[in-house]
Amino acid sequence: MKIIEVRDLRKEYRIPEKEPGLAGTVRSLVRPRYRTKVALASVGFDIETGESVGYLGSNGAGKSTTIKILTGVMSATGGFVRVNGFEPHRDRKRHVRELGAVFGHRTGLWWDLPVIDSFRALSSMYEIPEAAYRTNLEVFTELLELNDFLSVPVRQLSLGQRMRADLAGALLHNPRLVFLDEPTAGLDLNSKAAVRQFVRHLNQQHGTTVFLTSHDMADIEGICDRLIILDRGSKILDDGIDRVKHRLTTSRHLIVTVPDTVDVNEVVRTVHDGTAASCTVLGRQQISCEFDRASVSVPHLVGVIMRQHEIVDFELREPDLESIVQRIFQQRPTMP
Ligand SMILES: Nc1ncnc2c1ncn2[C@@H]1O[C@H](COP(=O)(O)OP(=O)(O)OP(=O)(O)O)[C@@H](O)[C@H]1O
Numbered sequence: 625m626k627i628i629e630v631r632d633l634r635k636e637y638r639i640p641e642k643e644p645g646l647a648g649t650v651r652s653l654v655r656p657r658y659r660t661k662v663a664l665a666s667v668g669f670d671i672e673t674g675e676s677v678g679y680l681g682s683n684g685a686g687k688s689t690t691i692k693i694l695t696g697v698m699s700a701t702g703g704f705v706r707v708n709g710f711e712p713h714r715d716r717k718r719h720v721r722e723l724g725a726v727f728g729h730r731t732g733l734w735w736d737l738p739v740i741d742s743f744r745a746l747s748s749m750y751e752i753p754e755a756a757y758r759t760n761l762e763v764f765t766e767l768l769e770l771n772d773f774l775s776v777p778v779r780q781l782s783l784g785q786r787m788r789a790d791l792a793g794a795l796l797h798n799p800r801l802v803f804l805d806e807p808t809a810g811l812d813l814n815s816k817a818a819v820r821q822f823v824r825h826l827n828q829q830h831g832t833t834v835f836l837t838s839h840d841m842a843d844i845e846g847i848c849d850r851l852i853i854l855d856r857g858s859k860i861l862d863d864g865i866d867r868v869k870h871r872l873t874t875s876r877h878l879i880v881t882v883p884d885t886v887d888v889n890e891v892v893r894t895v896h897d898g899t900a901a902s903c904t905v906l907g908r909q910q911i912s913c914e915f916d917r918a919s920v921s922v923p924h925l926v927g928v929i930m931r932q933h934e935i936v937d938f939e940l941r942e943p944d945l946e947s948i949v950q951r952i953f954q955q956r957p958t959m960p
């Protein structure tokens with residue numbers, strides 16, 4: 625079932641233009657002039673219930689604008705949007721009760737209240753049944769490691785602690801759908817890992833639909849199955865992550881480990897003589913063979929090596945998303 629439908633979404637911001645100098649300031653006050661900034665040109669996509677979608681793009685591409693429209697925070701200039709059966713901006717009161725939203729740069733908790741009191745307040749706002757509240761609190765505290773600071777006021781939390789508390793708060797009412805706008809920005813590796821694991825858990829165990837923006841490809845790879853890429857207000861790619869990887873790169877790496885008794889340089893020579901792969905020594909017992917999957921197959925490559933040498937292990941490495949996305953952007957025409 626489609627949980628998000630977006631067609632021809634357009635958003636224009638009206639930006640006041642000020643002429644320089646005092647006279648200019650006065651003139652802008654008397655007769656303000658505006659210029660129009662098109663943040664979203666004509667964006668469309670459908671998202672099915674239970675999907676986990678990464679929404680990518682450079683700074684200013686229009687990601688946060690899209691999330692604000694989908695969560696009902698602001699209205700669109702044109703197009704059609706339906707989320708969870710609602711028109712987000714028009715039905716925003718009912719809409720927000722059924723979704724979770726986390727904006728990395730802003731907290732949804734109360735600054736002066738201890739975390740646990742914020743959670744309590746959210747629980748009564750959303751009328752969460754007591755048993756569900758207790759279960760979620762227990763599970764979230766464990767997964768997001770909240771125990772040490774549940775009784776600390778939000779304003780005293782570090783960024784990573786606040787972010788984890790925010791996530792828990794936004795999801796206590798078991799929303800079917802969650803929007804996360806840069807939930808890991810500025811977090812250390814541990815906090816990032818906790819956030820990723822938590823969101824993945826909700827998606828996989830509870831079927832929560834996830835719509836996530838992040839500049840960290842490891843978040844996208846760790847959480848999402850599908851990728852939508854936006855470039856200056858237009859969608860330029862929309863596909864499963866595995867398919868993107870498969871389609872856009874033909875290069876693969878095979879890491880081969882050999883026993884102590886085998887000379888890795890001999891193995892490199894064997895590969896170069898018998899295949900079109902290119903090989904480098906990684907260590908005393910390990911080599912990396914880079915090959916084009918269109919012209920060399922893994923069984924062939926492994927077979928060539930094994931006919932002449934004993935091997936302990938081999939591992940096929942997929943290309944990483946970071947370099948693929950970088951390539952997608954490099955191939956785009958530059959700004960006029
Ligand atoms: N309130 C606003 N008024 C005017 N222009 C705005 C406003 N909010 C965003 N914009 C402009 O709209 C465009 C899209 O901004 P948006 O915040 O959606 O980008 P983003 O993809 O979230 O970028 P980032 O990765 O930096 O968070 C930008 O050019 C931005 O300057």
Ligand SMILES: [Mg+2]
Binds near residue numbers: 687688689805
């Ligand atoms: Mg943004």
